[in-house]
Amino acid sequence: MRFYILITVFCLPFILVPVLEAQNNGEFKIARVQYRGGGDWYSSPTALTNLIRFAREEVPISINPEYDDVQLGSREIHNYPMLFMTGHGNVEVNTAEMENLRRYLENGGFLFVDDDYGMDQYVRPILQEIFPDEDFVELPATHPIYHNVYEFPEGRPPKVHEHDGLPPQAFTVYRNGRMVLLYTYESNPSDGWAYDQHSNPDEIVQAALRFGVNVLVFAFTSGR
Numbered sequence: 379m380r381f382y383i384l385i386t387v388f389c390l391p392f393i394l395v396p397v398l399e400a401q402n403n404g405e406f407k408i409a410r411v412q413y414r415g416g417g418d419w420y421s422s423p424t425a426l427t428n429l430i431r432f433a434r435e436e437v438p439i440s441i442n443p444e445y446d447d448v449q450l451g452s453r454e455i456h457n458y459p460m461l462f463m464t465g466h467g468n469v470e471v472n473t474a475e476m477e478n479l480r481r482y483l484e485n486g487g488f489l490f491v492d493d494d495y496g497m498d499q500y501v502r503p504i505l506q507e508i509f510p511d512e513d514f515v516e517l518p519a520t521h522p523i524y525h526n527v528y529e530f531p532e533g534r535p536p537k538v539h540e541h542d543g544l545p546p547q548a549f550t551v552y553r554n555g556r557m558v559l560l561y562t563y564e565s566n567p568s569d570g571w572a573y574d575q576h577s578n579p580d581e582i583v584q585a586a587l588r589f590g591v592n593v594l595v596f597a598f599t600s601g602r
Contacts, residue, residue, distance in 0.1 A: 404440055405440045405441060405442040406439065406440065406441050406442065406459055406460075406598055407441070407442040407444070407445065407446065407457075407458060407459075408426060408430065408441070408442075408445045408446075408458060408459075408460050408461075408462060408594075409445060409446045409447065409448040409454070409455065409457075409458040409460075409461050409462070410426060410445055410446070410447050410448070410461075410462050410463070410464075411447075411448065411449075411450055411455075411461050411462065411463035411489075412447045412448060412449045412450070413449075413450050413463065413465075413469050413470070413471065414450075414469075414470045414471075414472075414475075415467070415468035415469045415470030415500065416467060416468045417465040417466065417467035417468045417469050417497065417500065418465045418466055418467060419463070419464070419465050420447075421464060421465055421466060421494055422464065422494070422568055422569065422571070422572035422575055422576070424571075424572050424574055424575055425464070425568040425569070425571040425572040425575075426445045426462060426568075426571070427443075427444075427445070428571045428572065428573060428574065428587070429568075429571040429587060429590040429591075429594075430442075430443055430444075430445065431443065432571075432587045432590070432591065433590070433591050433594050436527070436591055437527060437591060437594075437595060439594070439595065439598055439599075441594070445462075446458070448461070450471060450475040450478065450479060451472070451474050451475040451478050452478075453478070455478065455479070455482050455487070456481075456482055456485065456487070458487070459486075459487065459488060459597060459598055460487070460488045460489075460490060460594070460597045460598070461482070461487065461488070461489045461490070462490050462491075462492070462568075463489065463490070463491045463492070463501075464491070464492045464493070464494045464497070464568050465494055465496075465497050466494050466495055466496040466497055467496050467497065467500070468500050469497065469500040469501045469504060470500075471504050476504075476507070476508065479508060480508055480509070483508065483509075483553060483558040483559065484553060484554075484558075487558070488557075488558060488559065488560075488597040489558065489559040489560070490559070490560045490561075490562075490593055490597065491505065491559065491560070491561045491562070492561075492562045492565070492566060492567060492568045493561070493562065493563050493564070493565075493566065494566055494568065494569065495539065495541050495566065498563055501561075502514075502561070502563075505549075505551065505559060505561055506551075508551065508559070509551055509553050509558075512551050512552060512553055513551070513552075514549055514550075514551055515549065515550060515551075516547055516548065516549055516550075517547075517548040517549065517550050517560070518533070519532070519533020519534070520533065521533075522592075522596055522600060523548070523560070523589075523592050523593055523596050524592070525592075526592050526595050526596060526600075527588070527591050527592050527595055528588035528589070528591065528592055530585075530589065530592075534546050534547065534548070534565075535547070535548045535562050535565040535567060535589055536565060536567055536570065536582065536585035536586050536588075536589050537564075537565060537582075538565060538566045538567055538569045538570040538578060538582055538585075538586050539566045539569055541564050541566070542564065544564040545564060546562070546563070546564050546565035547562070547563045547564060547565065548560055548561065548562050548563070548565070549561040549563065557596075557600075560593060567586040567589050567590055568586075568590075569586070570582055570583045570585065570586025570587065571583075571586055571587060571590055
């Protein structure tokens with residue numbers, strides 16, 4: 379599987395799309411979404427830092443060790459190959475922000491949303507509305523995100539927090555044959571990434587970090 383990663387990374391310059399043109403220093407950089415509505419978009423600030431550090435140690439992809447915070451309505455989102463969004467509460471998106479996000483995804487961007495509990499009732503309708511003519515579906519167990527670097531044989535994201543006692547799930551939307559977003563529900567891998575802020579067993583932390591690496595590798599290399 380690591381051979382696959384090496385080959386894919388070697389091919390990156392030939393398969394990346396215009397969304398990355400602003401990142402001309404040879405490193406990918408991730409941005410965290412700053413959204414409106416009162417939800418805590420800023421929760422677990424070390425989560426991405428720890429995931430990026432782990433990814434830089436585990437796979438041969440050059441990722442900037444720092445991430446940026448960007449507003450959903452800003453043109454700046456088009457400078458990043460991947461946006462990450464999390465929180466516990468309300469999310470509001472107006473028409474201009476929705477259109478900006480829609481253009482970002484259609485131009486090759488990738489959105490990863492992790493429900494940190496209490497976010498689902500607000501964010502799920504928004505994710506379904508981005509491309510209302512496309513299906514909002516559960517990620518199949520055979521998808522590369524469960525297998526491209528680390529194996530998740532059950533075909534589900536790791537269960538970090540119990541929340542409502544429901545099974546962990548991941549949902550997605552395809553646009554023009556390309557997967558444009560991933561939404562994890564009842565899973566909360568970003569809580570596992572923030573191991574210096576939250577107490578989780580080491581095996582849970584490792585599973586969360588490994589799942590995050592799989593997502594990064596897919597977002598940076600697949601179908602682009």
